[in-house]
Amino acid sequence: MQRLAVIGAGPAGLAAAQRLHASWPELEISIFEKSRGVGGRAATRSRPPFRFDHGAQYVKATTPALASAIAAETRHDITQPVWLLHADSQITPGDPAQNIEAKWTYADGLTRLGRELAAGLSIHLETGVGQLIQHGLQWELIAQDSGSLGRFDGVLLTPPAPQLRTMLAASVLPAERQAQIDAALAPASYRRCLSLALGYATPIERPWYALINADRQHPIAWLAREHAKPGRAPAGSSLLIAQMSPGWSLAHWATPVEDLSGAIQPLIDAILGETLPAPVLVDRQGWRYALPEAAADGAALHAVNDGLFWAGDYLVGQGRVHRAIESGWAAAERILARR
Numbered sequence: 373m374q375r376l377a378v379i380g381a382g383p384a385g386l387a388a389a390q391r392l393h394a395s396w397p398e399l400e401i402s403i404f405e406k407s408r409g410v411g412g413r414a415a416t417r418s419r420p421p422f423r424f425d426h427g428a429q430y431v432k433a434t435t436p437a438l439a440s441a442i443a444a445e446t447r448h449d450i451t452q453p454v455w456l457l458h459a460d461s462q463i464t465p466g467d468p469a470q471n472i473e474a475k476w477t478y479a480d481g482l483t484r485l486g487r488e489l490a491a492g493l494s495i496h497l498e499t500g501v502g503q504l505i506q507h508g509l510q511w512e513l514i515a516q517d518s519g520s521l522g523r524f525d526g527v528l529l530t531p532p533a534p535q536l537r538t539m540l541a542a543s544v545l546p547a548e549r550q551a552q553i554d555a556a557l558a559p560a561s562y563r564r565c566l567s568l569a570l571g572y573a574t575p576i577e578r579p580w581y582a583l584i585n586a587d588r589q590h591p592i593a594w595l596a597r598e599h600a601k602p603g604r605a606p607a608g609s610s611l612l613i614a615q616m617s618p619g620w621s622l623a624h625w626a627t628p629v630e631d632l633s634g635a636i637q638p639l640i641d642a643i644l645g646e647t648l649p650a651p652v653l654v655d656r657q658g659w660r661y662a663l664p665e666a667a668a669d670g671a672a673l674h675a676v677n678d679g680l681f682w683a684g685d686y687l688v689g690q691g692r693v694h695r696a697i698e699s700g701w702a703a704a705e706r707i708l709a710r711r
């Protein structure tokens with residue numbers, strides 16, 4: 373193999389490319405990313421004077437390899453615990469075993485992780501791949517909004533499974549393999565999530581960093597005091613992240629952002645037990661494919677030796693940055709084995 377294309381510059385694609393770049397320098401790696409930046413769903417947005425992670429909230433490092441991948445000099449542990457949010461808006465302390473694990477973030481946002489993983493790699497931003505065409509042993513990539521992106525000996529596919537299914541349905545490859553890939557990806561459906569950022573000119577102090585609704589009975593799936601992280605909000609002000617349940621998200625998908633705080637504020641007030649002032653910032657991000665519900669059939673995807681390689685949280689079946697990184701490393705090992 374001489375040329376590899378990586379589709380997607382999220383944690384899985386970047387981790388795979390980084391490992392291959394280090395252990396196989398002669399391999400020409402081109403990464404195609406449809407958005408304007410790297411990091412995928414581990415993303416940060418700046419709305420001065422606020423800055424917030426509107427996708428993944430923090431990263432866990434459960435092995436020494438992951439700990440060294442998460443740049444030690446700049447990372448920050450969110451030491452305050454995650455508590456439980458119940459259906460009746462009551463809250464209780466969370467799992468002590470979970471809460472002693474470090475929750476890593478960065479002062480300039482979780483997107484730093486993507487930028488660190490992207491160092492030294494060749495990345496084509498704002499280049500969505502719409503189609504693959506198989507030419508014998510090679511694959512040609514066609515951009516979503518222009519022509520050919522070139523031919524490659526291998527392609528690593530990392531976008532969420534539903535987006536891959538759309539891309540592959542438009543692609544040119546033997547019908548039998550196309551159907552087999554589609555069936556293998558189908559189990560990895562994703563939960564939708566409307567993520568809201570609400571900034572306040574007053575302090576909100578609590579003994580917890582965030583609340584998680586583990587039983588999925590509350591419209592708010594996750595409520596975080598984003599200002600518990602460094603560099604997120606000016607002193608004396610506060611910033612909440614509310615990630616809404618799939619049902620609430622779907623019902624409010626088209627609601628204008630200026631109307632969203634009116635819909636959510638009573639829910640937050642009931643949890644906090646106080647009436648907050650009107651927010652000075654309301655921002656929304658709709659994640660159509662936020663978190664996988666189940667894993668794709670990796671064995672079926674990997675079984676055919678046709679130059680397609682697979683990595684991402686759709687293979688893991690769990691929406692976790694560190695698991696996506698490990699999935700990228702596993703893909704790199706499969707590619708190295710075909711050297």
Ligand SMILES: Cc1cc2nc3c(=O)[nH]c(=O)nc-3n(C[C@H](O)[C@H](O)[C@H](O)COP(=O)(O)OP(=O)(O)OC[C@H]3O[C@@H](n4cnc5c(N)ncnc54)[C@H](O)[C@@H]3O)c2cc1C
Nearest residue numbers: 380382383384406412413428429501531684685691692693
């Ligand atoms: C609201 C929310 C909260 C979360 N909270 C946490 C958390 O607290 N902790 C945690 O560990 N994880 C969390 N996650 C999950 C975590 O973000 C994902 O598991 C992780 O980002 C998956 O990485 P990935 O590389 O598999 O996919 P992605 O991060 O989605 O990367 C895939 C990349 O492919 C790109 N792409 C898609 N289609 C194309 C195309 N056609 N052409 C080119 N590029 C394309 C996308 O733009 C994206 O950059 C959260 C996710 C969301 C949405």
